[in-house]
Amino acid sequence: MKPRTLLLILTALFIISAGCFLFWGLPVQAMGFILPRRVIKVTALCVTAVSIAISTTLFQTVSANTILTPSILGLDSLYLLIQTLVMFLFGAQTLVIMSRISDFLLSVGLMVLFSLALFSLLLGKRPMAVTTVLFLGMIVGQLFGALSSFFQLLIDPNEFLTIQARMFASFNTINTSLLLVSTLIVAFACLLLIPLVDTLDVLAMGREMAINLGIDHRRLSRWLLIGVSILTAVATALVGPITFLGLLVVSLARQISPTFRHRIILPVSALLAMVTLLIGQFIFERILHFSTPISIIINFVGGIYFLSLLIKRRRI
Amino acid sequence: MRRFIILALVIILFALSLVIGAISIHDLTRTLLIQSRLPRTLSILISGMSLSTAGAIMQLLTSNRFVTPATGSTTEWAKLGMLICIIWIPQATIASKTLIALLFGFLGSLSFLAIIQHIRLKERTLVPLIGIIYGNIVAATATFIGYQYDLIQSIQSWTQGNFALILKGRYEVLYLSIPCLLIAVLYANQFTVISMGKEISHSLGVRYKTTLYIGLMIVSSISALVLVTVGVIPFVGLAIPNIVTLFWGESLEKNIVTIALGGGLFLLFCDIISRTLIHPFEIPISVTASIAGCLLFILVLVQRSRHEA
Numbered sequence: 022m023k024p025r026t027l028l029l030i031l032t033a034l035f036i037i038s039a040g041c042f043l044f045w046g047l048p049v050q051a052m053g054f055i056l057p058r059r060v061i062k063v064t065a066l067c068v069t070a071v072s073i074a075i076s077t078t079l080f081q082t083v084s085a086n087t088i089l090t091p092s093i094l095g096l097d098s099l100y101l102l103i104q105t106l107v108m109f110l111f112g113a114q115t116l117v118i119m120s121r122i123s124d125f126l127l128s129v130g131l132m133v134l135f136s137l138a139l140f141s142l143l144l145g146k147r148p149m150a151v152t153t154v155l156f157l158g159m160i161v162g163q164l165f166g167a168l169s170s171f172f173q174l175l176i177d178p179n180e181f182l183t184i185q186a187r188m189f190a191s192f193n194t195i196n197t198s199l200l201l202v203s204t205l206i207v208a209f210a211c212l213l214l215i216p217l218v219d220t221l222d223v224l225a226m227g228r229e230m231a232i233n234l235g236i237d238h239r240r241l242s243r244w245l246l247i248g249v250s251i252l253t254a255v256a257t258a259l260v261g262p263i264t265f266l267g268l269l270v271v272s273l274a275r276q277i278s279p280t281f282r283h284r285i286i287l288p289v290s291a292l293l294a295m296v297t298l299l300i301g302q303f304i305f306e307r308i309l310h311f312s313t314p315i316s317i318i319i320n321f322v323g324g325i326y327f328l329s330l331l332i333k334r335r336r337i
Numbered sequence: 338m339r340r341f342i343i344l345a346l347v348i349i350l351f352a353l354s355l356v357i358g359a360i361s362i363h364d365l366t367r368t369l370l371i372q373s374r375l376p377r378t379l380s381i382l383i384s385g386m387s388l389s390t391a392g393a394i395m396q397l398l399t400s401n402r403f404v405t406p407a408t409g410s411t412t413e414w415a416k417l418g419m420l421i422c423i424i425w426i427p428q429a430t431i432a433s434k435t436l437i438a439l440l441f442g443f444l445g446s447l448s449f450l451a452i453i454q455h456i457r458l459k460e461r462t463l464v465p466l467i468g469i470i471y472g473n474i475v476a477a478t479a480t481f482i483g484y485q486y487d488l489i490q491s492i493q494s495w496t497q498g499n500f501a502l503i504l505k506g507r508y509e510v511l512y513l514s515i516p517c518l519l520i521a522v523l524y525a526n527q528f529t530v531i532s533m534g535k536e537i538s539h540s541l542g543v544r545y546k547t548t549l550y551i552g553l554m555i556v557s558s559i560s561a562l563v564l565v566t567v568g569v570i571p572f573v574g575l576a577i578p579n580i581v582t583l584f585w586g587e588s589l590e591k592n593i594v595t596i597a598l599g600g601g602l603f604l605l606f607c608d609i610i611s612r613t614l615i616h617p618f619e620i621p622i623s624v625t626a627s628i629a630g631c632l633l634f635i636l637v638l639v640q641r642s643r644h645e646a
Binding site: 089093147149152155156157161163164167168170173178264314317318324327328332334 | 462497572623642
């Protein structure tokens with residue numbers, strides 16, 4: 022399949038699924054009430070999908086490895102820990118009343134700091150292996166997990182329900198101003214990427230080759246990793262953790278795309294991510310009337326897909 | 338020599354652990370000692386020793402320094418088994434819960450071994466990464482089921498390692514891990530041999546498959562026993578064997594006593610911290626063990642990766 026045909030098909034799929042999501046079963050009398058809500062939901066789904074897809078692709082390019090994702094870095098457990106701590110220290114009322122923007126910015130800021138601290142190990146004088154850094158991130162993530170489950174035990178069960186709502190990615194309770202901020206951040210990141218797409222192809226050839234071809238590997242990697250951490254943090258803070266979405270869509274994109282050039286693979290994976298989330302949410306919400314958060318299903322399906330990928334490839 | 342030093346430290350902390358608590362040493366009665374303090378301290382010692390040994394065995398079975406029951410999905414499988422048991426047979430006894438958790442843990446870690454033996458991996462840290470991802474998938478399944486039955490908070494409370502609930506009559510099943518430890522001592526040398534691969538172990542006259550199954554059985558029994566009686570205590574199996582092998586080499590036969598005692602010492606220490614920090618209340622041991630073990634392990638990890646670079 023030619024890259025252009027693929028992109029066209031995916032765009033068409035995206036438009037169809039977004040259209041379905043917006044207009045399926047829309048009662049005409051209540052249109053003015055329901056439609057804006059659905060628009061918000063679709064935007065949130067798209068912003069999350071794009072930021073997860075792009076950050077995963079970039080991370081795989083920088084780390085020259087196609088089975089890693091920044092989502093396993095421990096950011097989700099850090100996010101939960103922050104939420105739990107806020108709840109523990111100030112109570113559920115505060116978490117509800119506290120301006121969502123400041124909560125959001127606090128979480129994003131801390132998460133970006135954390136991932137930058139980890140990534141700095143990749144770029145120092147004696148860089149560590151990417152897998153070691155990820156492993157380190159996971160270990161620290163487990164520490165965060167232990168801390169938050171400790172505090173969760175101390176919280177009373179009613180307040181715990183508020184935390185539980187944030188434990189799983191949810192698109193039902195999106196705050197409009199948060200969505201605006203996230204959309205701006207993600208759009209800005211995408212704009213910055215446009216002039217870089219061809220340089221990224223060179224970067225993907227590996228460190229030595231990239232340096233040979235005249236790229237300041239360390240500087241470019243540093244900027245890309247900053248972008249990756251911001252995008253991952255925004256997605257996590259906006260809807261909650263979806264660990265395997267990135268792996269799922271980026272590996273799918275690499276399978277169906279005829280080329281690995283970034284000007285193709287980036288939009289393909291972003292479109293795929295949006296279509297996956299939209300269709301998944303649509304089926305779940307409208308057809309099956311399931312109450313299970315979609316992230317649990319995505320983690321399950323994405324995880325199984327990832328394992329089958331590992332087994333099929335036999336060599337990493 | 339080092340074994341005696343560690344043994345002496347274990348004895349000192351053991352005694353200390355008996356006298357620390359909400360009731361001061363003057364009011365300590367015999368009943369209290371026998372009903373609560375002694376069971377608790379014993380179970381800490383046993384869990385520490387067995388978790389650490391199980392970690393060391395798992396590391397040899399997978400030939401990877403970073404794979405333990407916790408990073409090799411055994412614990413997650415055992416948790417899933419226990420959850421299923423609780424939902425389907427709510428009145429199940431501790432023994433049957435342990436059995437089901439053991440079965441799940443054994444089959445689950447077997448599947449993990451099959452996966453990693455099937456793939457050829459370039460970097461060593463990829464193996465535990467895959468293990469953790471695999472464990473996450475199993476955990477996602479458990480979360481999915483738990484969410485349906487509104488059991489998320491209850492899962493969290495019974496999986497969090499905590500010795501506060503240990504009383505006489507509620508922990509004795511943990512003693513079953515002592516025979517596991519003895520078998521581990523007997524097979525220590527075989528485990529070291531099979532960590533060098535199938536061909537080498539065959540040429541050295543060790544039955545690869547049988548030894549592998551025995552090792553996995555020990556690992557999953559220990560994980561299930563500790564999970565059911567105490568809960569999850571992270572990092573003991575990861576940090577302690579790594580520190581011991583960093584100093585004294587890879588042979589399990591030489592080190593198994595040090596590893597086991599080291600694990601016991603570590604947990605006794607963490608428990609004393611847990612109980613004294615906010616006296617007369619206490620912090621769950623999984624939290625103190627996580628913090629201490631995580632920091633120790635990060636040091637080891639950095640040391641090792643410097644070593645290799």
